[in-house]
Amino acid sequence: MRPPASHHHPARGAARRPFRFLIVEDEKRLALSLAKGLMAEGYAVDVVHDGLEGLHRAGEGTYDLVILDIMLPGMNGYHVCSALRAAGHDVPILMLTAKDGEYDEAEGLDTGADDYLTKPFSYVVLVARVKALLRRRGQAGASPVRVVGDLKVDTAARRVFRGEDEVTLTAKEFAVLEQLVVRAGEVVSKADILEHVWDFAYDGDPNIVEVYVSTLRRKLGAALIRTVRGAGYRLEAR
Helix, strand or coil, rough: CCCCCCCEEECCCCCCCEEEEEEEEHHHHHHHHHHHHHCCCCCCCECCCCCHHHHHHHHHCCCEEEECCCCCCCCCHHHHHHHHHCCHHHHHHEEEEEEHHHHHHHHHHHCCCEEEECCEEEHHHHHHHCCCCCHHHCCCCCEEEEEEECCEEEEEEEEEECCCCCCCCHHHHHHHHHHHHCCCCCCHHHHHHHHHHCCCCCCCCHHHHHHHHHHHHHCCCCEEEEEEEEEEECCCCC
């Protein structure tokens, strides 16, 4: 009997019919971190840790995207991808691997994968690839514009406005702000921000988050981002 997939519901405020993703990844910490981040984007996510189970789940035909690791127990990602394509499934597949090199990428794409991402990778890059794959199929449409008080964040165009004035942010600044705005009113820990904005393998100074929060406060207004001592940060309407 197959174990049930880990099922994650979309965050509050997400669309009623969110896109459904399947993550097939045997590194459990990475898989659950990805699921948590994608939930915050408004997607519904299932997670399995075995290639055979991934093939079974993806073969049900109910997913809008599959994020598929290559090195898996049971059946590797190349074979899972090939089997899905041979069965006529055209779901977009983003392959993940710790390998690098042109041969591995070519092999992954030759099996029918739509895109390929080498570990370690930035969460920001992953989300950009996901949205690009959905747009390519004409499914994504415009991402919702998040509004908190007089702050407006367009996650599709990656533009930020404070009132009528557009505020220019770097890619990392925008990524930190995006983590806060999709969970506006909730406390977001420094660890969560590190995990979703920097590489999963990042082992530098965690105070880098404070540096970016400080910059955002300078650009957007000091009162917008509140520090919750010992817990993290909360974006509040002002």
